[in-house]
Amino acid sequence: GNSVTQMEGPVTLSEEAFLTINCTYTATGYPSLFWYVQYPGEGLQLLLKATKADDKGSNKGFEATYRKETTSFHLEKGSVQVSDSAVYFCALSWANQAGTALIFGKGTTLSVSS
Amino acid sequence: EPEVTQTPSHQVTQMGQEVILRCVPISNHLYFYWYRQILGQKVEFLVSFYNNEISEKSEIFDDQFSVERPDGSNFTLKIRSTKLEDSAMYFCASSRTSGYNEQFFGPGTRLTVL
Numbered sequence: 089g090n091s092v093t094q095m096e097g098p099v100t101l102s103e104e105a106f107l108t109i110n111c112t113y114t115a116t117g118y119p120s121l122f123w124y125v126q127y128p129g130e131g132l133q134l135l136l137k138a139t140k141a142d143d144k145g146s147n148k149g150f151e152a153t154y155r156k157e158t159t160s161f162h163l164e165k166g167s168v169q170v171s172d173s174a175v176y177f178c179a180l181s182w183a184n185q186a187g188t189a190l191i192f193g194k195g196t197t198l199s200v201s202s
Numbered sequence: 203e204p205e206v207t208q209t210p211s212h213q214v215t216q217m218g219q220e221v222i223l224r225c226v227p228i229s230n231h232l233y234f235y236w237y238r239q240i241l242g243q244k245v246e247f248l249v250s251f252y253n254n255e256i257s258e259k260s261e262i263f264d265d266q267f268s269v270e271r272p273d274g275s276n277f278t279l280k281i282r283s284t285k286l287e288d289s290a291m292y293f294c295a296s297s298r299t300s301g302y303n304e305q306f307f308g309p310g311t312r313l314t315v316l
Contacts, residue, residue: 131307189247190305
């Protein structure tokens with residue numbers, strides 16, 4: 089079946105460190121891929137997306153590239169800030185079909201200290 | 203900026219009781235969703251709803267669950283007879299129907315079944 093696997097957390101970094109959160113997926117067809125972020129006490133917010141192979145999604149300094157050959161969508165940021173502390177969820181869906189479920193990974197908690 | 207709201211933020215109930223979780227989706231959105239996250243586990247899709255009927259549901263969404271849009275703004279999830287294993291964070295989401303499946307999430311309701 090379709091699934092998303094994320095690296096286990098928590099990830100603890102110092103401010104300005106480089107961040108990578110790994111995400112791989114199993115899916116039939118060619119899904120769209122998403123990263124959602126959840127700040128404490130808030131709902132999930134879309135961080136970035138990619139809808140086809142080799143697309144790069146980017147937002148707020150975060151990037152992820154849709155790699156079909158490795159079925160991966162790793163999240164990266166060159167220099168993290170304390171304000172990036174949150175839970176990050178990788179997800180897939182078929183974005184050309186409104187109303188279709190998002191399939192999430194388990195989430196990775198990022199904690200950034202100054 | 204428009205947002206999805208959910209009430210209550212925390213609900214405590216006794217096993218076997220009925221609960222209704224409420225959501226107000228973004229006003230021009232047409233697709234509505236419920237997800238849940240049991241502590242420490244993945245965010246799981248429950249159901250999607252469009253044009254006053256269920257468009258997709260997961261295996262979790264059994265006869266104990268129902269959804270309704272009782273008026274033009276609210277979207278509710280009812281659990282008829284709660285079990286201990288229903289304890290989770292429940293997220294509501296909504297999306298527009300334009301072939302683009304970005305879903306906007308509410309902050310969640312934490313349901314505790316005793």
